[in-house]
Amino acid sequence: MTHGQNLPYPDEVGPDGIEVRLSLEIFKTLQSNFSRSEFLVSAIPGVLQSMGSQVGGLVCQRRGKWDRECWVGEKTPFPDDLVSEALDNGLPTCNEEWFAAPLDAGHLSDDDLPDPSVSASALVFRLASRDGSVDSSRASSRVRSAANLLAGALDRIDSHDRHVRRIEQLSMVLKAAAQWQQIGEDETLLECIANTATRLLRCERASIFLWDRRRSKLIGRPALGVEGRSLEVDDDAGVVGEVLRTGEAKIWSFSSRDDERRVNRSVDESLDFKTRSLVAVPMVSRPVGEQREETIGVFEAINHVDGEFDSLDMSVLSDLALHAAVAIESLRTRQSLRESRDRLVSDAASASPLLGSHRSIEMIRNSAKKVAATDLNVLVLGSNGTGKEVLARQVHYESKRRHGPFIAVNCAALVESLLESELFGHEQGAFTDAQQTRIGKFELAKGGTLFLDEVGDLSAGGQAKLLRVLEDKVVVRVGGATAIPVDVRVIAATNQPLEQRIAEKRFREDLFFRLNVVSLTLPPLSQRGSDVIELAEHFLAQFCYQIGRPVPTLDDTARQALLSHAWPGNIRELRNTIERVSYLCVEQTIEADDLMLNGPTGARAPRGSDSAFLASLPHTLGEATRDFQVAHIERAIDMSGGNMTAAAERLGLHRSNLYRKMRQLGMPTSASEAADENDLG
């Protein structure tokens, strides 16, 4: 091995314009947006020429070996040891034939290097003549200038390339993150996140390990290629466990002879895969409503296609992990909101079920299901209290609008002057009392169902306005000018014979056709056979639950009485009857007389303490009301075991209002109040 000679650097710069030429090249490069290789191809021949050399170029050290990055002239072997020596000394060095000068990379950190596997670069060229005519001192000066200028230019190009790459990666991360927010299913989301990482980091595989704290496990998702697609590892195993424990990103590489024990090879075995390099970063998120951030897992990319991961990959994966954690957390929040919404909707739907097993009701239930699947307007017909609103709710809760609002309006209760504002809303200042803008029922029902009860009682003006909205599907608030689109399904109901009202010109035929796209008619309760018993037992259980008493049974006489009664008020009347008996009859078996279906005069009073009490009521209404209230309050207190808060709740009053009422009625309160104070004290 020939040892090279270290050459002194003269202070002055050579006079042959090499700096000028190279500076021009650099200027051209920056102007033309040349890539590193384009720049080298354009600059190196000029550099060599100015050195009077025809063979040479830029070489770089990759994993301990010197490779040519850009070469001019014949590819004759160059002296590696001379280049290494120049690098070790940090000075231009030559032997009889070759000249080598390190490129100053002192200002570049490892992170800045375009190719992280490259640890150093040097300019190397063969000397023009071997006769010793080279003025090594002058050559050294030139080489040093050339190397510095090359290093500066390459640094600028590399830094520019790095920024461009970083911007591209960030924009891809942002684009991907926006897409993730649209995904509503977690398996798809995790797969999509992993695919983005694989693409962006140019690696073979990416996995998200979600932390199951309770079980101290990390659950690998997506576990592609794993049977059952479930991959579980202990949360302290391998690099992934290290990242979870320390909260710091880590890189591991087989070729860098990193500690093999850090890798959890059991994961490789489950995936039938060989990990050669990996980068893993923590996934941190702040759950909704929480003050603190928490680690939800680890994001890992495996096997860079070009060898190893660098710190730039680590930054990209960290960016991805940040957005991935937000997307996962927001999907979890959406899922839990969806679940609570579904629970609320099914609670609301089951709060007013359309009960009954009569054939007519079975048929209506079937038709309701069919019509619910469409967006057609529905007209519900039936006498008072037959359950028209219950049926309308059933259609709403079975339709795809079930998550939207159900808004009920009683048209009979609306005077014409208020109708427009009630249904369509008004703008502030539209009329004297309009101090604020008000949203109408049509707008409130957006995305849901508007139930127009007693539509047969709508005034002529009201009918005309309703028809316009149904035709145009837009509303204009009173005093407003903007047409607001309304996405609402209308279910109307009436107990009026609409055809007859049309013949009498009291109902618009065109509105009738608009509303009556599908009609459902509820039969009177008296025609529903044993449904009356089913409904009675349902109401009995409901009221007894509210009162907090055991559910009594209906004896045969009571059943018979229920079946033979005419029920002019239909189900509403039945409900009221059962409510009354639930409160007034204290027996555990209800008999026909307890129902008082023919009114208190036609039957004997209910049995037990209440019957004696009712028989003893005075004749004036005021006195009877007072006596009834006293007895009712006493019973509520008894049934609550003397607990005044519970008694007040049972009576629908606040405790202080109950005391006030008792004092008004002349009932003693001091003992209870004193006991209460003791309890509270």
Ligand SMILES: Nc1ncnc2c1ncn2[C@@H]1O[C@H](COP(=O)(O)OP(=O)(O)OP(=O)(O)O)[C@@H](O)[C@H]1O
């Ligand atoms: N099929 C049913 N199952 C359970 N409860 C019902 C049923 N039908 C009606 N009800 C109950 O009967 C009462 C009256 O029902 P609803 O208000 O729906 O009747 P309606 O026909 O709309 O009355 P109106 O004609 O006075 O507007 C309500 O308390 C309702 O909960």
